[in-house]
Amino acid sequence: xxxxxxxxxxxxxxxxxxxxxxxxxxxxxxxxxxxxxxxxxxxxxxxxxxxxxxxxxxxxxxxxxxxxxxxxxxxxxxxxxxxxxxxxxxxxxxxxxxxxxxxxxxxxxxxxxxxxxxxxxxxxxxxxxxxxxxxxxxxxxxxxxxxxxxxxxxxxxxxxxxxxxxxxxxxxxxxxxxxxxxxxxxxxxxxxxxxxxxxxxxxxxxxxxxxxxxxxxxxxxxxxxxxxxxxxxxxxxxxxxxxxxxxxxxxxxxxxxxxxxxxxxxxxxxxxxxxxxxxxxxxxxxxxxxxxxxxxxxxxxxxxxxxxxxxxxxxxxxxxxxxxxxxxxxxxxxxxxxxxxxxxxxxxxxxxxxxxxxxxxxxxxxxxxxxxxxxxxxxxxxxxxxxxxxxxxxxxxxxxxxxxxxxxxxxxxxxxxxxxxxxxxxx
Numbered sequence: 494x495x496x497x498x499x500x501x502x503x504x505x506x507x508x509x510x511x512x513x514x515x516x517x518x519x520x521x522x523x524x525x526x527x528x529x530x531x532x533x534x535x536x537x538x539x540x541x542x543x544x545x546x547x548x549x550x551x552x553x554x555x556x557x558x559x560x561x562x563x564x565x566x567x568x569x570x571x572x573x574x575x576x577x578x579x580x581x582x583x584x585x586x587x588x589x590x591x592x593x594x595x596x597x598x599x600x601x602x603x604x605x606x607x608x609x610x611x612x613x614x615x616x617x618x619x620x621x622x623x624x625x626x627x628x629x630x631x632x633x634x635x636x637x638x639x640x641x642x643x644x645x646x647x648x649x650x651x652x653x654x655x656x657x658x659x660x661x662x663x664x665x666x667x668x669x670x671x672x673x674x675x676x677x678x679x680x681x682x683x684x685x686x687x688x689x690x691x692x693x694x695x696x697x698x699x700x701x702x703x704x705x706x707x708x709x710x711x712x713x714x715x716x717x718x719x720x721x722x723x724x725x726x727x728x729x730x731x732x733x734x735x736x737x738x739x740x741x742x743x744x745x746x747x748x749x750x751x752x753x754x755x756x757x758x759x760x761x762x763x764x765x766x767x768x769x770x771x772x773x774x775x776x777x778x779x780x781x782x783x784x785x786x787x788x789x790x791x792x793x794x795x796x797x798x799x800x801x802x803x804x805x806x807x808x809x810x811x812x813x814x815x816x817x818x819x820x821x822x823x824x825x826x827x828x829x830x831x832x833x834x835x836x837x838x839x840x841x842x843x844x845x846x847x848x849x850x851x852x853x854x855x856x857x858x859x860x861x862x863x864x865x866x867x868x869x870x871x872x873x874x875x876x877x878x879x880x881x882x883x884x885x886x887x888x889x890x891x892x893x894x895x896x897x898x899x900x901x902x903x904x905x906x907x908x909x910x911x912x913x914x915x916x917x918x919x920x
Contacts, residue, residue, distance in 0.1 A: 538592035539574035575600035595631030598885025613819035640818030652773035677749035686751035689774035695895025704799030705737040782850030812880035889918035
């Protein structure tokens with residue numbers, strides 16, 4: 494299967510956002526399959542918190558407009574979802590529709606699943622008309638769509654802005670790693686962890702490290718993935734990657750990260766922020782709405798880039814990696830295709846963005862949600878980079894980064910060993 498070359502295409506996303514031209518066209522509906530095709534399908538996805546019900550609302554909206562159709566929701570925790578989904582799809586008893594990630598470098602990325610014949614091909618002509626070029630990357634392989642994105646997100650960090658002000662923490666989009674580290678020990682003495690980390694779940698430390706790599710690696714070298722793909726560089730010899738992982742370790746050594754982070758789960762992050770003992774953590778930007786909803790609107794989160802080391806410019810990782818795909822072995826292929834393609838229509842895209850607190854598949858940065866205002870200057874300049882793992886060759890590289898980052902914090906691994914393991918995983 495051809496690699497999607499995401500890095501070249503998503504770089505256009507920031508420019509498209511600033512013009513307000515992302516959303517154009519309308520995905521047509523082929524109609525619900527008739528005859529003997531079952532009109533009940535299953536839809537599986539993973540959640541980090543009960544407040545994440547936007548896919549459930551999407552399904553309900555479809556059922557409201559399609560009498561006789563039933564979509565049964567299956568929710569799973571983040572930790573076990575990828576392996577469970579792979580097992581079910583390979584066994585032939587997977588969900589009809591499922592949450593997936595774009596590209597090839599994460600689990601469950603749609604590329605490897607499509608390559609294995611496990612994903613239902615969609616109507617490419619319809620989706621090419623509905624989706625702007627900038628958000629198609631990673632969902633199309635060999636000229637065929639195998640899924641659709643459901644949002645455009647920032648992978649940076651979310652911060653409790655009122656708590657930062659109350660605690661005297663000066664943290665803006667321009668704050669450097671060094672400036673942040675200098676404030677952490679005093680905050681820790683007052684029982685406040687400036688940066689939370691769920692080290693027991695590889696996804697969390699991987700996202701954290703990638704936030705720093707946005708400025709240390711992909712800021713100076715936007716084409717770093719392409720260089721790695723042709724063998725012109727490696728993780729182990731990259732000063733930028735060394736600096737990214739060192740930044741996480743430096744913050745940990747400066748008491749910025751909460752005690753016990755290496756063994757913490759996602760609940761430590763949500764509970765810490767909700768309880769006022771944690772200021773921020775690395776996450777997709779939809780976490781700002783998840784936390785606000787879970788707290789009944791009490792929490793006011795803002796989206797920021799991960800701080801950059803002195804001398805480097807902060808960058809936001811912008812991605813349309815989250816989305817949905819269909820099971821190639823579904824007994825209701827026409828219904829599944831219709832639901833997935835319907836979800837990409839402008840009305841549904843706008844609804845999902847509002848529910849998730851994300852950027853819609855189209856929109857104008859002049860109308861950004863309030864949580865994004867602190868990062869607006871980066872969204873309208875050269876301040877964005879594509880989410881790197883979308884273009885990595887397999888999910889093992891991402892996993893090596895996540896587990897390795899935790900190993901660095903526990904002293905079991907060195908930065909060099911982790912980077913070498915990422916090179917080995919790349920193949």
